Amino acid sequence: MLDIKKIRDNTIEVQAGLNKRGNYDLGPILALDEKRRKTLTNVEEMKSRQNIVSREIPKYKKEGKDCSEIFAEMKELSTKIKDLDAEVKAFDDEMRYQLLSFPNIPNEHVTVGKDESDNKEVRKWGEPRTFDFEIKAHWDIGVDLDILDFERAVKITGARFSMFKGEGARLQRALINFMLYTHCMEHHYTEISPPFMVNRESMTGTGQLPKFEDDAFHIPSKDFFLVPTAEVPVTNIYRDEILAEEDLPQYFTAYTPCFRQEAGSAGRDTRGLIRNHQFDKVEMVKFVHPDNSYQELEDLTQNAERILQLLEIPYRVVELCTGDLGFSSAKTYDIEVWMPSYNRYVEISSCSNFEDYQARRANIRFRDIESNKTRFLHTLNGSGLAVGRTFAAILENYQQADGTVSVPEKLTHYMWGKTVIGK
Template sequence: MLDMKFVRDNLETVRTMLKNRNNPLSLDGFSDLEKKRREILSETEQLKNQRNSTSKKIGAMKKAGENTDAISAEMREVGAKISELDNELRDVEEKLRDFLLHIPNMPKEDVPIGKDDSQNPEVRRHGEPRKFDFAPKAHWDLGESLNILDFDRAAKVSGARFTFYRGLGARLERACINFMMDLHANKHGYTEMLAPYIVNRDSMIGTGQLPKFAEDMFKVENSDFYLVPTAEVPTTNYHRDEILSAENLPEYYSCYTACFRAEAGSAGRDTRGLIRQHQFNKVELIKFTKPEDSWNELESMVDAAEDVLRILEIPYRVVLLCTGDMSFTSAKTYDIEVWMPAQDKYREISSCSNCTDYQARRANIKFRRDTKSKPEFVHTLNGSGIAVGRTVAAILENYQQEDGSVLIPKALVPYMGGVEKICK
C-alpha cells in the first residue's frame, strides 16, 4: 500500500493515478478520516498520559496507607472516556486501512499513460517467426492428435479449464520446469525454493491479492486458506514481518508452484488449449532489493526470463505495460509475449514487475543499511520465469512439423531423456 502521509499530502496526484489506471475508487472522505484520526489520537493520548501518571500516584498513596477511593473513581471515568475514544479510533483506522488497501501502487514516471493493452509500447523483439509452408495447427489439436494432451477427460474428472498431460506431454512439461529451475539457479543466481501451495489470509493481503481480488482466488472452504494464484504469494511473504540485513540484499529466489486461478470474468476467452487454465505450472522469480537498485534489478529479471525463450529458440517480444493495463501492486511491468503461429500473434508468457515498496509496506518487509540506521522498506520484484503451460503450447506450435510431429528444442533434449521428437 501507499504511505498514508503520501496519500494525505498528494491527494490529487493519487486521484490522477487512479484515473490513469481506470480505477473507479473515490478518495472522498479520506482527508476527513485522516484528520479525525489525529484528533482522536491526540485526545486519547493526553488522557492516557493523565491516567498513567495518576495510577503511579495511586500506587504510592496506597503504599503510604492513604485512601484512594475518590481519585480511583475519577480515573475510572477517565478510563471510560479512553475506551470510548479508542473504539472510535479503531473504527476510523479500519476505514483508513480499507482505503489504503484498495489504492494501487503509483506507476513510475516513465510508464506510458494508456487505456488498455492496445497502448502498450513494444520494447524489443527477438527471433523471427518461422515461415510455414503448411497451415500451422493450434497446440490443442497437435496435443490431442499426438495423444499427449487430454482436455476431454480433464473436463470429465475436474471441469473446464483443466488438462491431463500424458506420456511425452507430461514429460515435456516436467522437462520445462526442470530446465527453467536449473537455468535460474545455475546461471542467474537465484536460490531455488519450493513453497506451500496453500497460504493464509495475511499472506494474500501482503502481496495485494486481498482484499480486492477475492473473486479471482480459490478459497479452501471452512478455513482461512487460499490456493496460491502464483508463487509470488508464498515467496514474497517468506520475509513478511522481517528486517533483512543490507549485506543479504539483493536476495533472489526462484520458485516453482502450480498456480490456481478462478478466472472469474474471463468466461469465453481462451476456452481451448493450455493458455487459460484454473491450474497451471509456473516458475516464478522473486527479488528483494534496496530501493536504489530495484529498477536495474527489474531489467535483469526480464532478461533472465527472456533467456528461457532465447535458449529454447522461440520468437518473442517485450512490451511495456501502460498504466491502464498494469497490475494493482506494480509500479512498472514488462510483459514478454511469445509468438504463437496458429493464432498468428504474440501471447503473454511472462510478466515482470517492480512493486517498489508497495508490497513491502503491506507485508512489513524492511532492511537496515547498517546497525545505526532506521529500518527502511525493501523493494520487491516478481516475474514469471516463465509460465510453463504456455511454454509447452509455444513449443508445440513453433516446433511442429508438417506430418503433425513436434521437434524438441535442443536445450530440452537432455531433460527429455534424449527424445528429440514427439510423433504419433
C-alpha cells in the first residue's frame, strides 16, 4: 500500500513511478483525501464541543439547573456528528480500497519496460549439458519410471493436479528436506511450518486481495483461503505488531504446498509439473531494516541460487523490468533453471524486495532506537525453490540414455542412499 501522505505531498513523483507500470490516476484519491480531511476537521470540532458540554452537565445537575434546553441542542449536535462520522467512514473505506488497488512503485534503478522481453539477464551459472541420445520431457520420464501419475491425479481430483509415487514421492520430500536444511544450517533462517489456510486479512496484508481474489482457492464456509504461497502466512506472522529495532533482521523459511487457481487459465504448460493448481514450495521471508533491504535482496537471491549450485543444475538470474514486476514488488530477480525439453530457461524462483509496501498493508513496524518512533520495516521474499519445478529440472537434466535418472550427489543422503532412480 502506498502512503497517502506521500501521494499528497509528492504527487508528481508518485505518479511518475506508477506510470512506469501502467495507467494509474491519482486524481480520484486526492479528491477523496481532500474531502475526507475537510469533513474530519468539521466533525472533530463538533465532537470537541460535545465533550466540553458533557463535562459541564454534571455540575449543572448538581446545582439543580434545568438541562432540557442543553439536551435538545446536544441531541441535534449528536445527530449531525453521527451523519458526518458515517461520511468520514465512507471516505475512509473508499480510500483504503483505492489505495490497496495501486501497485508498488518500482525501485528507481529498475529498467522501465513493457513485458518480459525487456527483462535483463544479470548472470548465468553452469553449462547446459549436451545429450548424445534423444531426450525426454520430465512427464514422460516420470511416467515411464512409474514415479509420476498424472492420469490418476486427474481421476482423484481433476486437471492440473499431479501425483508422486514411490521414489518420486521420496524425491519430492528429499528436495524439501534438502532445501530446508541448506537455508537453516547454511543461511541461518528459522524454519516455520505455518497454517495452510489463511484469513482475508492475511491475504490483504501481502497483496493478494482485493485485486486477485479469483486467483486463490476460497473456503466459503469459513471465508478462508488456501495459501497460494508460504509468503502469505509467514509475512503475516508480525501483522499489526511493533518489533524492536535490535530484533531486525529476521529470516524465516517455510515449506508449504501452494494452491493457485490461475494456473491453467493460460492454457500453457498443460503437461507435467510446471503449472499446477497445487505444488510444493520452500519459501524464504525476511523482515529487515529499511536501510539495507537491497543488500538483503542480493543475499536472499544468492541463498536461492545456492540450491541450484549444490544440485549442479544450470540457471540464470534475470532482473525483471517494470512491466513484468509483481504487483507488490519494488524490485525482483527471477531465477530461471535450464529445462532441456523446453530448450530454454524456466522460472524456478522469484526474489523480491517489497520495501514498505506489504509492511504498510499488514501494519508491521519497528521502533527506531534513535527517534523512539515507529517505522514500517521492509519485507522480502523468494522461492527457495519451487519444488515441483526443481523435481522436473532434475529429471530432465539428470536423465540417462537407459531412461533412468541419476540422483544429484547432494541429494543421495535424503534419498536413503539411492544414486539412480529407476534401478
